[in-house]
Amino acid sequence: MTAADRAAIAAGTPGEMLMERAGQGVVEAILARFEVQPVTVLCGPGNNGGDGYVVARLLSERGWPVEVRALAEPATDDARTMRGRWSGPVKPLSGPVGEGLVVDALFGAGLARPLDGLAAAAVTALTNRAEQVIAVDIPSGLPGDTGAPLGVAVCAGLTVTFHARKPAHVLEPGRSLCGEIVVVDIGLGETPTRLVENGPEAWAARFPWPETHSHKHARGRLIVVSGDAWSTGAARLASRGGLRIGAGLVTILSTEEALASNAAHLEAVMLKPFATELELEQAADHADAAIIGPAAGVSETTLLNVLALARTGAALVIDADAITVFRDDPEELFSVLDRDDVLTPHPGEFERLFPGVLKAAPERITAARRAAERAGSVVLLKGPDTVIAAPDGRAAVNLNGSPWLATAGSGDVLAGFIGGLVSQGMDSFDAACAGAWIHAEAAALHGPGLISEDLPGLAPRILRRLYAER
CATH class of the missing domain: 3.40.50.10260 (YjeF N-terminal domain)
Structure with missing residues (x-):
């Protein structure tokens, strides 16, 4: 100024x-x-x-x-x-x-x-x-x-x-x-x-709308890694978010034990089993984007699964447990990330990956930028003033945060929105910005009584509005 x-x-x-x-x-x-x-x-x-x-x-x-x-x-x-x-x-x-x-x-x-x-x-x-x-x-x-x-x-x-x-x-x-x-x-x-207010004017021109000749494979292939048999709901929330945001083909990859739990609740989302990280790597090899972390479990298995996905060509959206599992050695995670990957921590998870960075920074924008540079990937720092930062210094602050998003599972849907947009070829920074804005707009549209299961079904109304204004 x-x-x-x-x-x-x-x-x-x-x-x-x-x-x-x-x-x-x-x-x-x-x-x-x-x-x-x-x-x-x-x-x-x-x-x-x-x-x-x-x-x-x-x-x-x-x-x-x-x-x-x-x-x-x-x-x-x-x-x-x-x-x-x-x-x-x-x-x-x-x-x-x-x-x-x-x-x-x-x-x-x-x-x-x-x-x-x-x-x-x-x-x-x-x-x-x-x-x-x-x-x-x-x-x-x-x-x-x-x-x-x-x-x-x-x-x-x-x-x-x-x-x-x-x-x-x-x-x-x-x-x-x-x-x-x-x-x-x-x-x-x-x-x-390089700092902007997050809103459609910042990314709408690059939103991945389908064209006349589009087919499901061209619209993006997204995979979501499921938790165990008793922790499958989070992956389904993410997968529905990805499907509603426009991904053409969404698959949940699940262990044998979790197959029945997921199959009982899935329709348009497909389901495929895997038993080892090698099988996960093979199953994800043709995916455009992969989401891992929602209810995945803080375990050696989750850590190996993240490393397996990093060896594929898929852009990664890493959330929740897949962040926490690297708390003892964040550099192991950073060494396999690239600029197309997205980390989506809340402040507690951010501290586990970037200890002391948030406290030492003058404000959240600087903290997110430092984290993105260190990780070499996009970082979305959640909160009422969600900040999205890219390794090249771009940053955006979300202005439409909604208190109705303070409900279990809303972050899983956000991961799905981002993963779905990335799978369609949207730049990962833009996808994180668009996903966060649509997520909050959907919450505001519903208001009191919102639960996470509502969010994917609200997205089409926001998308219809964006499509009419394009």
């Missing part, structure tokens, strides 16, 4: 013009959501405070009763200019804030220290008023790069930011402190980035 500002100013756009546009964007967001009422604008000494003076002036010109409270005198040229254009009084920040809306323009995304003194007291006084608080750029007290408050921080009902979301807008707990997020274009133009 700093580079984008500098580039725009160097190209001839004055900083005060960018500040005027920013304030105008905040005002438009307020006018679209609220009736005329008293507004208190809290201004800091930097450019965030300068935005606040613009907001105060423009709202006052529209007949809103506005009071400005300042933490300190403006400390930048552009902020001083905007302070000069505000013709009303400026009161000190101390004292209770009155009724009505509060515009938080104390500190922006560049904050690098905890709030203290009057600023901390003012922020604390806003507790339990989130629906009345509009944050300019980012809630004060929240660093833009991490999403982790340094101390007390504003909880806003609406955050108006500029040019693009910052990491703190999409990573928890910052994301929850922002409320509704509006992104305003202030004319900075395109800026290069």
Whole structure:
């Protein structure tokens, strides 16, 4: 963001013009959501405070009763200019804030220290008023790069930011402190980035839709390795996910003991037995993608099965037990992975493969990127703010996470969605992004009462919508 500002100013756009546009964007967001009422604008000494003076002036010109409270005198040229254009009084920040809306323009995304003194007291006084608080750029007290408050921080009902979301807008707990997020274009133009918001605009153009001449083998051959006779359901959830997402041919590979359990529940998904890792390798030799891990068991057998699949030409989706089984020697796993493989750990599994990486990283995006580089494969770090990272540095953050996915087996279906897309030839990073987004959209579509068995059947409605919008 700093580079984008500098580039725009160097190209001839004055900083005060960018500040005027920013304030105008905040005002438009307020006018679209609220009736005329008293507004208190809290201004800091930097450019965030300068935005606040613009907001105060423009709202006052529209007949809103506005009071400005300042933490300190403006400390930048552009902020001083905007302070000069505000013709009303400026009161000190101390004292209770009155009724009505509060515009938080104390500190922006560049904050690098905890709030203290009057600023901390003012922020604390806003507790339990989130629906009345509009944050300019980012809630004060929240660093833009991490999403982790340094101390007390504003909880806003609406955050108006500029040019693009910052990491703190999409990573928890910052994301929850922002409320509704509006992104305003202030004319900075395109800026290069390898970090994107995960949504159809990032991958829809490469989604593997069938063509007129497509047949089942051309649409992707996916295999899923089953657990033992008492742990077969997870593989079936994954296989149905893969089938519903478009894979043309899905087969569960199962031990003899688990054949009957799987056969009793399968129709379009095929079933094939294997007894040893060599037989698994042979059975998977013609597959385009393979899923292993859901209820596979944390055992030497699972470890050998992963290594066997790695010797085939199939792209691997490695989940759950197939991750945990390498906790004592992660390098053994990394040595057989390539860029087409996908690891799908939740935070606990991530720690087993990448000990200390999540804790040492400033935020989850950096942790996922470091893990993907180390593993040499795509890493999908699950959570309400799921992060997908590729070994080449690309990363995406999922914005549509759903609390309804907190149910047993939902991760198995996600593995199926990703495996099904990879089997159809979709780039593994794109497939992980698309699978995560469709997974969450399906959960939101169902809402309360969702169980994992519902998810595969909900996918076609999301796919139909994507197909109509292509």
